[in-house]
Amino acid sequence: MRMAVAPHRLVFAAGAAAHIFFGGLVCLSRAQEETERVRVKAVVGTAEVLSPDSTTRRLVRIGMRIPLGWHLRTGSESRVELAFESGTVMSIGEGSVVTLSNQIEKSPVSPSMSIQRKEPL
Secondary structure, three states: OOOOOOHHHHHHHHHHHHHHHOOOOOOOOHHHHHHOEEEEEEEEOOEEEEOOOOOOEEEOOOOOEEEOOOEEEEOOOOEEEEEEOOOOEEEEOOOEEEEEEOOOOOOOOOOEEEEEEOOOO
């Protein structure tokens, strides 16, 4: 049996994929935000996480869980691979600052990240 997919759903899915691919934002519902954590799968070089108020800094370790709202910074020649509970895996390259957040409340599709290029650590 073949299922039909509404064209507006295909456009939404393509738009969401483009946002993820180009470092855009896709959001997470409030209920998910309270429980969602990101697990560190791999670390190469130097990376650290910072609390939302930037008073607590920790070196990133494999297996570490990072709560939403925290920031991740990678140093020069560094890379971190993150795994979301949803199954999404993302690789963050050198000299990046990533904030795990809930930016767009109306679309409970997947976790969101804002990615900025910064000076290396």
